Amino acid sequence: MNRLIFHIDVNSAFLSWESVRRLQKGLPDLRDIPACIGGDPQKRTGIVVAKSIPAKKYGVQTGEPVAMALRKCPDLVIVKSDFELYIKCSRAFKEICASYAPVMESFSIDEVFLDMTGTSLIYPDPIKTAHEIKDKIRNELGFTVNVGISTNKLLAKMASDFEKPDKVHTLFPEEIPTKMWPLQVRDLLFLGKASEKKLTEAGIYTIGDMAHAREMEIQTLLGNKAGHQLWQYARGIDDSPVRAQPEEAKGFSVETTFNDDIISVEQMLPILLEQCDVVTTRMRRKGKKCTSVSVTFRTLDFRNRSHQTTLPNATDMTDEIYKNAKKLFIESWKGEPLRLIGVALTNLTNESFEQMSLFEDNEQKERHRKLDATMDAIRQKFGNDKITRASIMNSNAGIARKARAQMKNEDEKK
Incomplete structure (x- = not known):
């Protein structure tokens, strides 16, 4: 039986969750204006934790000092982080997701994997089911998610990162050559900047270039363990299970x-x-x-x-x-x-x-x-x-x- 995995990711989670609260108070939606989460709104100091799409158009980047973001966008609205709100919203989001699948893995505060394998009698159309989950979250909780669908966790997560927001995407093995291999190597899950630099200097620019290279060549560039893992990922290979219980903290x-x-x-x-x-x-x-x-x-x-x-x-x-x-x-x-x-x-x-x-x-x-x-x-x-x-x-x-x-x-x- 082929596996069926969903990856569900909240779009701009911290910003979206704060926006829902503000809308309930009759305040402007942060998602529609140049805005960011992080720092002190009065002192205008700190680090940008999340940004809206309008703020991104001004060149505001996650991780940069708020002072730098304000130079790019003087009218930027700054909102302080509220982790208790985020955990409350995360819990509501995950309760909806868990109601659809036998096994759910919490990947982070705003991401889950659902193992939908063997649910074809209940949910015969996976894409329709993904839209149902997505729309239920939007209608009941007020924020949007992306859903990626595939046969393993890697490909499902890659799919959910395609066009945003409020979208459902598939990335099945037969779609890898057209949907994944043309992407830049930096877009491969878990591949960092240092690895990207080594690969591009060696003439490997796309995920497809990496997938078609010899495994030994990638291992020489990135090390045996990382090279093997990332070469496998470039070919869409991932057999990691969806874990209902998190692994014990290291x-x-x-x-x-x-x-x-x-x-x-x-x-x-x-x-x-x-x-x-x-x-x-x-x-x-x-x-x-x-x-x-x-x-x-x-x-x-x-x-x-x-x-x-x-x-x-x-x-x-x-x-x-x-x-x-x-x-x-x-x-x-x-x-x-x-x-x-x-x-x-x-x-x-x-x-x-x-x-x-x-x-x-x-x-x-x-x-x-x-x-x-x-x-x-x-x-x-x-x-x-x-x-x-x-x-x-x-x-x-x-x-x-x-x-x-x-x-x-x-x-x-x-």
């Missing part, structure tokens, strides 16, 4: 983009502590500990730098994570103005055993452990925003809003 991370440049350690440390507090809270809720801590920061030239340390014992304590993150940051930062910082916890384990050290203050460690447990209990019962550490009360407003919204969503599901 790590926990949080990043913050700043409205204003960070230029001192004193500015950074409260932010770093709040990030460590958020990410270790998430880790403890999953019953995990980590043995690796890394800190990433981005300078004004948009270069990311990452530094990592391995811990002697697995830990889930906020104070211990923060001490290591702080040490990494102070040792690696050279004083350049920063626009982003992030903390990641990896190499996870379920182990509860911990070797005691003669050179540590074990009583103080136990006090910190009890503090974490108390804060976790209060947050679980009364909400994630009901308690915080005194030393971070005056840190940048809005830090880790996305992560706290995610934790709130997890609480509501229980």
Whole structure:
């Protein structure tokens, strides 16, 4: 039996979800005017997270500073991110999608895969069914989606990225030569800028060029593992299953983009502590500990730098994570103005055993452990925003809003 996979993707999700809320209040639709999500509307600072089609016509780009976007489009409407709204809208979108398929995989906050294999008796016409799902979402929730249809996840996702918005597209294996191979290599799923540069320098410009090259040639350019995977993708080959349950997290991370440049350690440390507090809270809720801590920061030239340390014992304590993150940051930062910082916890384990050290203050460690447990209990019962550490009360407003919204969503599901 041939597989039948749908990929459903919300069109300009953050912008669309905010637009629906504004329309309910009688405000202009952000999708029809030059507008963006991200940054501070009063200060006109921050980073563009999402943009409208009219804003795109002015050259506004996702990821650029709002100040730069305003130079291109002085009348740009700027709206602050609201992750609680996004999670609420995402949940409503996914409930509709899940009602049509035996198996649904949440690929991101605004994307799902549906495995429609074996549903031909219920839904004999896949294209008609895709239109039905698309129209139901638009009519009931007020925003549009694209639906891609194929025999595997790769091709379904490629199809949904064709012309937008509010469209249904197919990309079946027999359509690959006409619909996919003429596209530029940059359009191939999971192929990044560095790989694109290597391929084009070697005279491989389209996905078709890549598909017709020898696999060994692509592996020489991109490495054995990545080269094999991307060469397979260029030929439309993907046997990955649609997973109803997400794979267990390989790590926990949080990043913050700043409205204003960070230029001192004193500015950074409260932010770093709040990030460590958020990410270790998430880790403890999953019953995990980590043995690796890394800190990433981005300078004004948009270069990311990452530094990592391995811990002697697995830990889930906020104070211990923060001490290591702080040490990494102070040792690696050279004083350049920063626009982003992030903390990641990896190499996870379920182990509860911990070797005691003669050179540590074990009583103080136990006090910190009890503090974490108390804060976790209060947050679980009364909400994630009901308690915080005194030393971070005056840190940048809005830090880790996305992560706290995610934790709130997890609480509501229980």
